[in-house]
Amino acid sequence: MTVPVLQPIRPRAAVILAAGQGTRMKSPTPKVLHKLAGRTLLDHAIDAAEGLGCERIIVVVGAHSPQVGEAARKRLGPNATVVQDPPLGTGHAVLAAKDALADFNGDVVVTYADCPLTTAGVIAPLFDQITGGAHVAVLGFEAHNPTGYGRLILAPGHVLLRIVEEKEADLATKQVKHCNSGVLAADRAILFDLLANVRNDNAKGEYYLTDVVGLAHDRKLVTRAAFAPEASVQGVNSQAELAAAEVVWQKARRNALLVEGVTMPAPETVHLSWDTQIAGGAVVEQFVVFGPGVSVESGAVIKAFSHLEGAHVGEGALIGPYARLRPGAEIGPEAHIGNFVEVKNVKVGKGAKANHLSYLGDGSVGEKANIGAGAIFCNYDGFEKFQTHVGKGAFIGSNSALVAPVRVGDGAMTGSGSVITKDVEDGALALARPEQTIKAGWATKFRALKQAKKDAKTK
Ligand code: UD1
Ligand code: CA
Numbered sequence: 001m002t003v004p005v006l007q008p009i010r011p012r013a014a015v016i017l018a019a020g021q022g023t024r025m026k027s028p029t030p031k032v033l034h035k036l037a038g039r040t041l042l043d044h045a046i047d048a049a050e051g052l053g054c055e056r057i058i059v060v061v062g063a064h065s066p067q068v069g070e071a072a073r074k075r076l077g078p079n080a081t082v083v084q085d086p087p088l089g090t091g092h093a094v095l096a097a098k099d100a101l102a103d104f105n106g107d108v109v110v111t112y113a114d115c116p117l118t119t120a121g122v123i124a125p126l127f128d129q130i131t132g133g134a135h136v137a138v139l140g141f142e143a144h145n146p147t148g149y150g151r152l153i154l155a156p157g158h159v160l161l162r163i164v165e166e167k168e169a170d171l172a173t174k175q176v177k178h179c180n181s182g183v184l185a186a187d188r189a190i191l192f193d194l195l196a197n198v199r200n201d202n203a204k205g206e207y208y209l210t211d212v213v214g215l216a217h218d219r220k221l222v223t224r225a226a227f228a229p230e231a232s233v234q235g236v237n238s239q240a241e242l243a244a245a246e247v248v249w250q251k252a253r254r255n256a257l258l259v260e261g262v263t264m265p266a267p268e269t270v271h272l273s274w275d276t277q278i279a280g281g282a283v284v285e286q287f288v289v290f291g292p293g294v295s296v297e298s299g300a301v302i303k304a305f306s307h308l309e310g311a312h313v314g315e316g317a318l319i320g321p322y323a324r325l326r327p328g329a330e331i332g333p334e335a336h337i338g339n340f341v342e343v344k345n346v347k348v349g350k351g352a353k354a355n356h357l358s359y360l361g362d363g364s365v366g367e368k369a370n371i372g373a374g375a376i377f378c379n380y381d382g383f384e385k386f387q388t389h390v391g392k393g394a395f396i397g398s399n400s401a402l403v404a405p406v407r408v409g410d411g412a413m414t415g416s417g418s419v420i421t422k423d424v425e426d427g428a429l430a431l432a433r434p435e436q437t438i439k440a441g442w443a444t445k446f447r448a449l450k451q452a453k454k455d456a457k458t459k
Pocket of ligand 1: 151210235
């Protein structure tokens, strides 16, 4: 899924708030490093900022979870984080980014790192308000249940007078259903100027970012709201909320794939990753799981209960049921990977088949080769990995063990049950198993003897 980067009219920067403790996750993993669709919440937030065309992105982190800062710097560079310690409210958190943005001239958008469904597309209407002349714009939503949210006090024409936090709200204000998502945009200089005037004489004793709206309005600056669907601005505070966000994300992405022409008879059972690419004309059956890094070409069929990650499936290939494709599995067009076959770091040629109970790890399988049931690439000696190469049109007998490094030539065959340790030349047959011996009549005599013994006992 490639998100087009919008070309901003004025330079944009983002301040992503991630200094919260996230204690309700009850996990040693910091909240924003939990994953949705196989990607951390933090990365989703950074994706949104990048998708909006932000040329500077500052992540505000707490002193309590250094891993969050490390993850942000790894992706964005050494100057991408500032520490807020102790956390004294959202306004105080944004102020922590003041020096980092001192030389930036343009608009700043403030977002939360724990809102993975708030994509660039969701935030875009906020910048329409800025472009339309707003000095401060806030992304709102109509809450099913507004309890806990800051309320937007609106005047006609999306004019925003002020935001009242739940704890400061009187009974009448609590009836307001228009709520603050937390996403706010303003010109950098105006924003920090307003923030310098925010005080903490409120119910929580915090510096509320939301107070900048009332301050701006008092100064006769233009303050407006834009709106987004409630589900797209939901924050994640607990494992249950993370799971709920995952459901929303999965459903939206599956629907997009259906629109693009992917056939899914039971879409609700298919699990996708943030970067899963499936071309129209592909079929994905029930209970298929896509880990990160998978692309599937048109006409391919992924049968039920298959698990794929880091794999490419070519046109018209047939995968599963119960197949496992691991990173580096490159399945060529019209190839077949059947039940209980695991493929890792192997390029499988066009029309090749491995239909039953195999492990293909590290190497290649040539075009139209046939891998018999139970064949194994023995790729690991406990220390190092080695490659197995099977040539074009080769035939690997059932239950062959190919001990890497080894090469089976084009059109060559291996006998069933062979343990192949030496290269096999093109067109040859390799047999590596004890020769069969035949003892004529032995079984008949054996049975007669045993039966006579049994009969003698029961008399
Ligand atoms: C905030 C908004 C509220 C809005 C709601 C939406 C304020 C004062 N209130 O309330 O209007 O409806 O979000 O969910 O802005 N954070 C920091 N440092 C801090 C405090 C918070 O980085 O000192 C981060 C948190 O990690 C979180 C975000 O800011 O990602 C929001 O903080 P939270 O305490 O959840 O704000 P709310 O009280 O829910
Ligand atoms: Ca919150």
